[in-house]
Amino acid sequence: MQSSSTENMSLILLASFVFLLMPIFLLLYIRSYNRHKKNHFLEKQNMQQKFESEILQTRVEVQDQTMQSIATELHDNVGQLLSLTTLTLNSVNLNDGEKAKKKIDNSLALVNKSIKELRELAKLLHGEQLVENGIGHAIDQEINWLNKAGTYELKINNQLIDLQIASPNKDLILLRLLQEVINNIIKHAQATHIQIDSYLTGNVLHLRVAENGVGFNPEEIKSKKSGMGLNSIYKRIEMINGKLILNSAPGEGTSISIEVPYP
Known part of the structure; x- marks a missing residue:
């Protein structure tokens, strides 16, 4: 009888111990879950910040590339067209009507070509609109x-x-x-x-x-x-x-x- 009472007491003590441990384990689990959740949120936030920083850097680099293309085009193409136009107009002899007309016509063609090139440059200046267009x-x-x-x-x-x-x-x-x-x-x-x-x-x-x-x-x-x-x-x-x-x-x-x- 005494042995049975001892066994019952041990079972009661063990059950009490388990019930006491369960809330502790539950609290530890909740704490660990919240910590992982917070870390995941911070990691996700950090990744988003890196992505936004990369987008900003990319946007600046695209603009730099655009400016380089415009500078090259102005120097190598539009600048030469306008210089050639100036030389042609400076060589016009108004006393020779036929040759003068040809040179003026050539100058107009060069000016029109320059305008066309400048329009293309204007499109390049709106490079981000190109991305917006697809x-x-x-x-x-x-x-x-x-x-x-x-x-x-x-x-x-x-x-x-x-x-x-x-x-x-x-x-x-x-x-x-x-x-x-x-x-x-x-x-x-x-x-x-x-x-x-x-x-x-x-x-x-x-x-x-x-x-x-x-x-x-x-x-x-x-x-x-x-x-x-x-x-x-x-x-x-x-x-x-x-x-x-x-x-x-x-x-x-x-x-x-x-x-x-x-x-």
């Missing part, structure tokens, strides 16, 4: 400026011109990625042929740039960590949950394919 139009504008250089044989397949959906932040980063790739080609590739393809399949936007330049060893460039701006390109693609496929070898050119969930 990534297809922004890509098309970059291709137009590349084509005006007359240095490369271009093959273009831009299927995004009439795209009905948009993602302004992704579009801005994609535009900057394209600018970086094109700048790398101009500075390093020694290419003569460039192919640019852009299209949408399902919910994935594809942007591919291939050229026939000198090529390089991707692993060697990656190990340098600063080569050709690849780190910046990889970082930006990661920011928009995209993927980059890079193929290159010395003497065999380079192709860069970008795939981004869209919109």
Whole structure:
């Protein structure tokens, strides 16, 4: 009888101990859950701040690239057209009516061409509106400026011109990625042929740039960590949950394919 009473007492004490521990464990669990929730919120907030900072930096870089293009165009094209116009007008001899008419007509043609070029520059000044009009139009504008250089044989397949959906932040980063790739080609590739393809399949936007330049060893460039701006390109693609496929070898050119969930 005494043994049974002892067992009952032990069971009661054990149950009491368990009931006492349960609230403690519950409190610890709630505290741990709240801590993880807070950390997750702070991490998410930090990621959002980084993304907004990257968007701001990208916006500034796009504007810088725009200003460089405008400065080059004013100096190399519009400036030369206007100088030629001045020379032509200064050489007009009003005593020779027939030659004077031809030179004045030529001058008017040069002025009209200058006006056309300035209108194109005005469009470039509104680069962000190009992004607002869609990534297809922004890509098309970059291709137009590349084509005006007359240095490369271009093959273009831009299927995004009439795209009905948009993602302004992704579009801005994609535009900057394209600018970086094109700048790398101009500075390093020694290419003569460039192919640019852009299209949408399902919910994935594809942007591919291939050229026939000198090529390089991707692993060697990656190990340098600063080569050709690849780190910046990889970082930006990661920011928009995209993927980059890079193929290159010395003497065999380079192709860069970008795939981004869209919109």
